[in-house]
Amino acid sequence: MKLRHRLVLSTTITLFAANALPAYAASGPDPRAGEPAFRALYKELVETDSSWPNGSCTLAAERMAARLKAAGYPDGDIAIIVDPAYPKEGNLSVILPGSNRKLPPLLLLAHIDVVAAKRADWERDPFTLIEENGYFYGRGTSDDKAMAAAFTDAMIRFRQEGYKPKRTIKLALTCGEETEKALNGVEYLLKNRPEALSAGWALNEGGGGSLDEQGKPVSNGVQAGEKVYQDFTFAATAPGGHSSRQEPHFNAIGWMAEALARVNAYDFPVDLTPAAKAYFGASAPLYGEKAEVSKAMAAIGAGKATDADYAIVSAENPSWNATLRTTCIPTLVSGGHAANAQPQSVTANVNCRIIPGESVDSILARLTELAGNEKVKVTLADPPQPKSSAPELTPQIMGPIKAISEDMWPGIPVIPRLATGATDGRFTNAAGIPTYGVSGIFADPDGQGVHGLNERIRVKSLMDGRAFLYRLVKAYTE
Numbered sequence: 001m002k003l004r005h006r007l008v009l010s011t012t013i014t015l016f017a018a019n020a021l022p023a024y025a026a027s028g029p030d031p032r033a034g035e036p037a038f039r040a041l042y043k044e045l046v047e048t049d050s051s052w053p054n055g056s057c058t059l060a061a062e063r064m065a066a067r068l069k070a071a072g073y074p075d076g077d078i079a080i081i082v083d084p085a086y087p088k089e090g091n092l093s094v095i096l097p098g099s100n101r102k103l104p105p106l107l108l109l110a111h112i113d114v115v116a117a118k119r120a121d122w123e124r125d126p127f128t129l130i131e132e133n134g135y136f137y138g139r140g141t142s143d144d145k146a147m148a149a150a151f152t153d154a155m156i157r158f159r160q161e162g163y164k165p166k167r168t169i170k171l172a173l174t175c176g177e178e179t180e181k182a183l184n185g186v187e188y189l190l191k192n193r194p195e196a197l198s199a200g201w202a203l204n205e206g207g208g209g210s211l212d213e214q215g216k217p218v219s220n221g222v223q224a225g226e227k228v229y230q231d232f233t234f235a236a237t238a239p240g241g242h243s244s245r246q247e248p249h250f251n252a253i254g255w256m257a258e259a260l261a262r263v264n265a266y267d268f269p270v271d272l273t274p275a276a277k278a279y280f281g282a283s284a285p286l287y288g289e290k291a292e293v294s295k296a297m298a299a300i301g302a303g304k305a306t307d308a309d310y311a312i313v314s315a316e317n318p319s320w321n322a323t324l325r326t327t328c329i330p331t332l333v334s335g336g337h338a339a340n341a342q343p344q345s346v347t348a349n350v351n352c353r354i355i356p357g358e359s360v361d362s363i364l365a366r367l368t369e370l371a372g373n374e375k376v377k378v379t380l381a382d383p384p385q386p387k388s389s390a391p392e393l394t395p396q397i398m399g400p401i402k403a404i405s406e407d408m409w410p411g412i413p414v415i416p417r418l419a420t421g422a423t424d425g426r427f428t429n430a431a432g433i434p435t436y437g438v439s440g441i442f443a444d445p446d447g448q449g450v451h452g453l454n455e456r457i458r459v460k461s462l463m464d465g466r467a468f469l470y471r472l473v474k475a476y477t478e
């Protein structure tokens with residue numbers, strides 16, 4: 001008991017010390033300096049159509065490389081990496097060598113491809129950067145050219161300011177994140193040029209702050225880990241026959257219906273990742289008006305939750321349920337061949353979102369058990385994604401994020417979370433590079449048109465995020 005008390009006390013002191021620092025990079029160059037140059041870079045990047053198949057990531061990469069060269073990066077530290085079979089799907093790799101080669105590098109990762117955008121459907125030209133009423137409009141203004149531009153701009157400023165990091169900084173601007181049809185740049189680099197990405201940890205998209213309806217900051221989110229997407233095929237075959245003959249337990253549609261009903265009713269066991277634990281702990285005070293829910297969230301955050309606490313939180317919000325456990329949902333069914341015949345075959349798709357670290361084989365075994373009938377065969381619909389574990393939320397990672405966030409947005413909590421969607425972090429995490437989604441860019445509650453029409457970003461949010469990332473990269477590397 002005493003030991004535990006001392007442990008808590010020393011943690012408090014460490015946290016206090018981190019917060020009490022006059023904040024990282026408070027001395028030295030102004031983190032907001034050079035805004036006109038940043039605006040020009042961002043404009044050029046947004047206005048370079050890098051959607052698949054008409055645009056070109058290679059052109060975007062070349063344009064950013066030219067700016068980095070002009071800032072003084074030698075040719076040897078910049079590489080445009082293109083698979084000759086995919087000439088328009090190039091990537092950019094840049095390195096700012098650190099003075100202490102024993103420190104594992106920091107990787108800044110951003111994708112430069114964007115979702116396609118049709119001019120006729122948009123209010124403004126999607127590939128012209130338009131500033132209106134405090135917002136930038138254009139495809140990629142948010143996803144993910146905001147971070148790509150902020151990272152590139154930081155690398156340029158570090159060079160121009162003569163910043164000599166102790167830890168090596170790598171920047172990778174990659175293609176092919178948004179569509180399965182394109183070559184995924186991160187996958188390609190990991191396989192062919194791993195030194196472009198190898199790092200102690202990476203900063204990536206997927207995090208960011210939330211604003212309320214009035215534009216006030218609510219929380220600053222840090223993504224630590226992603227659920228793994230996997231489809232399973234359920235297939236039942238039967239001899240078929242005339243539909244006037246009913247026999248018990250003969251009908252393939254009946255078997256499938258029973259199997260899918262069991263899948264639908266099943267709750268996978270809770271599997272608490274570090275990000276989910278931290279998320280519920282940090283979020284509990286925000287739900288004070290729902291005492292029971294808030295108490296259950298706090299218990300999860302403290303690692304003391306009972307089954308009842310998990311049940312309360314899961315029932316409150318399907319997204320919360322999804323961050324606590326693997327989920328599997330029947331999404332497609334087809335079967336039968338005539339209205340007057342016993343079906344000969346029925347297939348269904350069951351879509352699972354698996355907690356990182358759990359094996360696909362264990363999920364397959366559980367689904368087979370739930371199918372509960374040897375006539376319903378369960379198989380993987382696609383080869384499994386690389387297996388990855390959820391990154392740890394260490395003080396080394398979280399200390400600077402919290403200190404800089406507190407300095408810029410006092411009193412706004414930093415809230416880690418496990419993502420239920422996917423980014424390129426699924427490849428880097430699987431490759432042993434713990435990847436964190438963090439940007440300091442605060443977004444409107446409506447999603448800002450990402451992947452949809454009239455994509456936008458608040459100008460203030462972008463400029464704040466730029467300053468936040470500049471300071472964070474320095475704090476990690478100085």
Ligand SMILES: [Zn+2]
Pocket residue numbers: 111143144177205
């Ligand atoms: Zn993205």
